[in-house]
Amino acid sequence: MSTQVDDRALLRSLGIQKPIIQAPMAGVSTPALAAAVSNAGGLGSLGVGAMNAEGARKVIRQTRELTGKPFNINLFCHRPATADAAVERAWVDWLAPVFQQYGATPPQKLAEIYTSFVVDKPMQAMLLEEKPAVVSFHFGLPPDAVIAELKHAGIRLLASATNLDEAAAAVEAGVDAIVAQGIEAGGHRGVFDPNARDEGLGTFALTRLLVQTFDLPVIAAGGIMDGAGIAAALALGAQAAQLGTAFVACPETSIDEGYRRTLLSDAARHTTFTSAISGRVARSMVNRFTTFGEQAQAPRTPDYPIAYDAGKALHAAAKAQGEFGYGAQWAGQAAPLARELPAGELMAQLERETRASIERLQSVWG
Template identity: 80%
Template sequence: MTNQTLLRLLGIEKPIIQAPMAGVSTPALAAAVSNAGGLGSLGVGAMNAEGARKVIKATRALTPKPFNINVFCHSPATSDEARERQWLNWLAPHFEKYGATPPASLSEIYTSFVADPAMVEVFLEEKPAIVSFHFGLPPSEVIAELKKAGIKLLAAVTNPREAAQVAAAGVDAIVAQGIEAGGHRGVFDPDAFDDRLGTFALTRLLVKAFQLPVIASGGIMDGAGIAAVLALGAQAAQLGTAFVACPETSIDEGYRRAILSESARHTTFTAAISGRVARGMVNRFTELGSDAQSPKPPVYPTAYDAGKALHAAAKAKGEFGYGAQWAGQAAALARSLPAAELFAQLENELKDSVRELQQYGS
């Protein structure tokens, strides 16, 4: 199976996909990547249905090309007032440092796609070319409706067991998220054992086991990385952290400074910010979460309600270290270039890497 299979399926020219990056990606970024021949993406998991409609329309105004819309398929949160109160009490001294108090209570700030018929309706009306799923899959009837509307479907997985579920569900392609990836780990069940497979190992396992096209994701920052995963049988590479420093993203100045500094060399997993394991640069919040005295944070995305409030309080005083500064393991390779320029460099690096491999084999 050649990479042309996936490219034809998605209606794109180049095997380069920009990761959705909810809260970071913008219509301008997605459109720039799609206009360059790749696949731009927008994460709408943190939006309501009308917010998603708005960014779909805004992106369409900037590109006639296909782009991807990503949603979260986590299990809806169950409130645990005792656990939430304990967490807020734990955070209170940190709020106090910045002249603020914790929220009186916490709420589930995002609606999961599995429980959001309004979002499904927007997709059926707007018909984005591609919809992708993170944290699992929506109900089978939703998948059937989206496919009937002509929408191509992708789903992120972290192991072959999840990939088998995706294949059985009728999804069109698999996104193999390696342990190196920045942002939230896409495990279907956050309480299950995580094999923590790397991008190379996971990509090769899925290519050998499934007929569906595989998109490799995690730790890929340049053309050499893209060439490597294509050589392993992936039909495209998905890059997120590589695009974070582009001026088209919506990151704040603290995040931008961090990813272009020594901080980018140090990433870690934390559940303290959102309630679900995610990889980001080491900062004040990740250190807070690693404290041995720390209680267990509330479930995702309820914990994010507290995390965002603390970040806002600290940021108002000039401290950006409590933000969700998600980044993959190779974040130190990030480049601050307009997305179109970065895409062109990735293409040239990919061609150079393929040429070197061909020369090596001759």
């Protein structure tokens, strides 16, 4: 059972001033975004799960040129994919008519385009050399020996969890804080085992359960878009809130015009879970790809990230013809609250809103 945790212990250990963490968002976050958040007193993040070791080293060094503050490097710890030629051929054949619609030929063979951190020795070695202040894990945990090496190097470790069992595994592994990813969150669901039953816990319920069960600091994530949400997370006992979708529309991100336009339109009111885009369940705004993937006759999806090889190729083909609806337009359930502000301005606004929300609660209770 949890004992009382110092409410600012996590912030002090991470060297940040404000209880705001920008979610890593692989393929969306940039050195400019991470640096802007860290320079504003929060913890900026870079998702490098889609990069090799040298690509990750490059963005770490680029970020260090923009900030002297701590920032987080996020890794994917999924089970490595199992190739299945028959499954992959059926998937490509099913997508072929859509490729043809945009004058393109589908890939003849799909590849495992990302290497899981659990087996990525060059990435592990690079982190020990570069020593970023914070490293976080998604989809699971690396081997105990890797965690021990990172901790020995003085790196603070975070791990996402979607239920109590995953959180217990992270605690046992020796991480410094748990990211409570609620069902409301945009992007990939962080479940350790994609074949297991997903309890679908919301951010509020999960955060409170973890705070009451474990001694480690908890970071609330999922559906938090403004200061009121941050204040609510803090009231539940979280030491910080992690925001992803809230930062996607910032000009510092790398999203394309179609993603930005969709996020800032009424289309943001509709999100859904899909595995068609990447091979793993993720929350996206409803678009052509998510709708196509919901067809009853859809064949089995190849393993993540093999399916993502086809998904990225289809998006590129459609985008070349001006259609952005086959992209990975990840967004959380509260996406309509997104604001197109520079990251530094958004951080200042979030701080004002959080303080105002806390003051309002204090006034309600006299």
